[in-house]
Amino acid sequence: DGLDPEEEVTDVVCDEAELKDGEMMEVEVGDHNVLLVRCDGVYSAISNQCTHYGAPLSKGVLSGQRVRCPWHGSCFNVKTGDLEEYPGIDCLPCHKVKVENNKVYVSGQPKRIKWMGARDQAVLHTIMLLGGGAASLMCAETLRQENYGGRIIMVSRDDLLPYDKTRLSKIMNAEINLKTVTFDDGLIQCYDQILIATGCRAKSLDCPGADLENVLMLETPEDARCIHYACMGCRTVVVGTSFVGMEVAAYMINMASSITIIGSSELPYQKTLGPEIGKATMMMLEERGVMFHMNDAIAEVQGENRRVKAVKLKSGITIEADLLIVGIGVNPNSEFLKGSPIRMDSKNYVIVDKYMRTNITDVYCAGDLTSFPLKMAKGQNVSIGHWQIAQAHGRIAALSMLHREVELNTVPFYWTVLFGRTIRYAGYGEGYTEMVLKGKFENMKFLALYIKDDEVVAASGLNVEPAVSVVAERLAEGRVITKAEAE
Ligand SMILES: Cc1cc2nc3c(=O)[nH]c(=O)nc-3n(C[C@H](O)[C@H](O)[C@H](O)COP(=O)(O)OP(=O)(O)OC[C@H]3O[C@@H](n4cnc5c(N)ncnc54)[C@H](O)[C@@H]3O)c2cc1C
Ligand SMILES: *[C@@H]1O[C@H](CO)[C@@H](O)[C@H](O)[C@H]1NC(C)=O
Ligand SMILES: *[C@@H]1O[C@H](CO)[C@@H](O)[C@H](O)[C@H]1NC(C)=O
Ligand code: FES
Numbered sequence: 001d002g003l004d005p006e007e008e009v010t011d012v013v014c015d016e017a018e019l020k021d022g023e024m025m026e027v028e029v030g031d032h033n034v035l036l037v038r039c040d041g042v043y044s045a046i047s048n049q050c051t052h053y054g055a056p057l058s059k060g061v062l063s064g065q066r067v068r069c070p071w072h073g074s075c076f077n078v079k080t081g082d083l084e085e086y087p088g089i090d091c092l093p094c095h096k097v098k099v100e101n102n103k104v105y106v107s108g109q110p111k112r113i114k115w116m117g118a119r120d121q122a123v124l125h126t127i128m129l130l131g132g133g134a135a136s137l138m139c140a141e142t143l144r145q146e147n148y149g150g151r152i153i154m155v156s157r158d159d160l161l162p163y164d165k166t167r168l169s170k171i172m173n174a175e176i177n178l179k180t181v182t183f184d185d186g187l188i189q190c191y192d193q194i195l196i197a198t199g200c201r202a203k204s205l206d207c208p209g210a211d212l213e214n215v216l217m218l219e220t221p222e223d224a225r226c227i228h229y230a231c232m233g234c235r236t237v238v239v240g241t242s243f244v245g246m247e248v249a250a251y252m253i254n255m256a257s258s259i260t261i262i263g264s265s266e267l268p269y270q271k272t273l274g275p276e277i278g279k280a281t282m283m284m285l286e287e288r289g290v291m292f293h294m295n296d297a298i299a300e301v302q303g304e305n306r307r308v309k310a311v312k313l314k315s316g317i318t319i320e321a322d323l324l325i326v327g328i329g330v331n332p333n334s335e336f337l338k339g340s341p342i343r344m345d346s347k348n349y350v351i352v353d354k355y356m357r358t359n360i361t362d363v364y365c366a367g368d369l370t371s372f373p374l375k376m377a378k379g380q381n382v383s384i385g386h387w388q389i390a391q392a393h394g395r396i397a398a399l400s401m402l403h404r405e406v407e408l409n410t411v412p413f414y415w416t417v418l419f420g421r422t423i424r425y426a427g428y429g430e431g432y433t434e435m436v437l438k439g440k441f442e443n444m445k446f447l448a449l450y451i452k453d454d455e456v457v458a459a460s461g462l463n464v465e466p467a468v469s470v471v472a473e474r475l476a477e478g479r480v481i482t483k484a485e486a487e
Contacts, residue, residue: 021040025058026048027045030108033049039065046081051092052072055071055072060469061473065077068085072415076092081093085476086387117148119151126151126152127148128189129154130195131195131333136366136394138391138398139195139394142395148401148402193363196342199333200385202327204217209301212306213307214230214308215301233257236324239263239327239328241270241292246285247417250285253288261290263292293313293317307322308322332369334348334349334350347371356396364400368383376478411472412426421462424465424468428457429452439464446462449471451483451486455481
């Protein structure tokens with residue numbers, strides 16, 4: 001680790017006996033906020049601030065040699081500071097620790113030597129990354145961290161650098177053959193290995209009037225800005241009651257003159273967080289003047305001068321509107337793969353194994369576009385659109401390309417924000433049959449444990465940190481939480 005203790009400014013942070021094995025605490029060293037951990041009798045210290053949104057890791061979960069963040073589930077190795085689970089972006093700095101005369105000293109100068117290789121002109125090998133999203137970016141970063149010296153070509157239909165997804169209207173029709181990709185401008189590029197990570201796009205309405213000007217979808221920062229300005233003082237209709245629809249509606253309260261939500265199920269989040277939480281969030285929004293039309297759908301969007309005037313529902317109801325926001329799910333960006341030998345499922349998601357390999361040698365796929373085996377769900381093939389999963393996929397794909405196969409083992413972690421409060425969700429609750437609920441949603445403090453075949457398969461929580469991370473960590477370790485335990 002290259003640290004010379006003689007040169008380091010060190011502070012006494014505690015007595016040796018203050019921390020027991022398997023415990024951690026927050027200490028101050030100079031102006032650094034440090035996490036001190038005792039594990040197998042050995043002390044170690046890393047920065048206490050999560051590299052994602054800065055949560056204090058001391059409030060998280062320590063399990064063996066890793067700590068899981070209480071906010072969105074990132075994991076860090078407490079000995080090295082290495083990032084072991086996304087959505088964190090970087091590794092954490094480490095501090096030197098020594099124990100002398102029963103006192104624990106921590107160095108004030110953190111060191112993080114994050115090594116990254118560079119392009120080596122002598123290496124004649126090309127890896128192509130199709131798509132410039134979370135999965136591709138993490139794949140590129142991992143390749144260089146693992147000292148891959150070949151050429152990396154990232155192709156994206158966005159005008160901007162990774163992370164800035166722009167408009168969907170620019171469709172790029174790439175055609176993939178063995179070892180070459182032909183782009184719609186005629187360019188042909190050869191590759192040795194390729195990662196397909198073109199993600200999904202928001203589903204559009206399939207009814208008359210769906211193409212009117214102020215029918216908006218939320219996919220990019222630009223869309224978000226558009227919606228923010230367009231809703232001011234407007235009669236707004238939102239179609240879709242999953243995360244995006246509910247978040248947008250909650251955000252627009254006090255901005256739009258009226259908000260009406262159309263949902264196809266009986267309650268919001270029916271299949272994800274469950275009807276109980278759906279009912280409670282619905283009431284919260286209703287208290288703030290939001291109107292709901294559930295078990296309904298849009299039959300027609302009526303316009304005037306190309307702008308929305310009213311929305312007609314299947315049930316016959318007509319709602320006057322100045323703005324319509326559509327959040328009804330996603331479709332995979334895999335059209336260009338039709339006719340290729342790459343195996344896809346019935347919904348056109350690309351099927352990969354736990355190393356992110358498709359059924360064609362040297363062709364890998366990662367992120368929202370995949371159907372992948374989820375270890376914690378007994379290896380079922382699933383498609384889950386989470387940022388953190390796309391990042392994990394990108395890393396695993398890079399390692400596989402370099403023949404350093406590591407099995408994917410990530411526990412889905414998601415969060416949604418309503419009125420400044422964050423509901424966290426971990427696991428895979430699809431097909432759950434029972435729920436054990438602790439606390440009450442109405443009191444803004446609850447933990448819901450979703451049960452399938454007598455086992456906890458997922459958890460959601462509000463104001464109970466780090467409970468959801470505790471469940472995530474258990475699931476990551478492959479430890480079963482029975483229904484009886486949950487109760
Ligand atoms: C409004 C919104 C809110 C979200 N909130 C959350 C959240 O709170 N938490 C969370 O975990 N996840 C959230 N997500 C999901 C998260 O953004 C995705 O899971 C993640 O971006 C998937 O990464 P990806 O690399 O697979 O695909 P993307 O990030 O979608 O990247 C796909 C890339 O491929 C490019 N591309 C597409 N087609 C082609 C083509 N034919 N040729 C070339 N390039 C192409 C695109 O331009 C883009 O660069 C949210 C998504 C949206 C839209
Ligand atoms: C890959 O899967 C596709 C679709 O199932 C199939 O047609 C093709 O023969 C497979 N190719 C290989 C090499 O297994
Ligand atoms: C799941 O993925 C594996 C490949 O990893 C594949 O063999 C299997 O057919 C897939 N199952 C389904 C139902 O698509
Ligand atoms: S702040 Fe730690 S995972 Fe988001």
